[in-house]
Amino acid sequence: MEPTxxxxxxxxxxxxxxxxxxxxxxRNHHESGEKMVRGQADGAPVNFRPLRVLLLTTLLATAAFGLFYLNYANGWITLDDIDFFNSRERMR
Structure with a gap:
């Protein structure tokens, strides 16, 4: 697989x-019981932590990509395994 x-x-x-x-x-203000600022949307988060989101996103993406790449390298699940309607056979 190419690096790009x-x-x-x-x-x-x-x-x-x-x-x-x-x-x-x-959590929003209604769920946490905190007072809303005038003009604020009802669903605006109270406890948004972007660094936590970045960390968890990177961990999840790395784990999922690792499984994807291992499957690509080892061929555990191929297109023939998930072709339930024999579409590859009909295309020939």
Missing amino acids: SVIAIYVLFWVMAAFIVLPIGI
């Missing part, structure tokens, strides 16, 4: 992991 492909695929894993990690542990 590795980087591009890792970035895709990182972005997907960010969307998974972002809502974890976030």
Whole structure:
């Protein structure tokens, strides 16, 4: 696999992991019982910690990409394993 492909695929894993990690542990003012600032949105988070989100996202993305790369290198699950409708056979 080319280095640019590795980087591009890792970035895709990182972005997907960010969307998974972002809502974890976030509380709004109603849930935490704190007073809202005038003009603030109802769902605005009280305890957003961007460094924690970056760390968790990087850990999750690295673990998922590691499994992806190991599967790519060892061929544990191939396209033939997940082709339930025999579409590759029909394309020939």
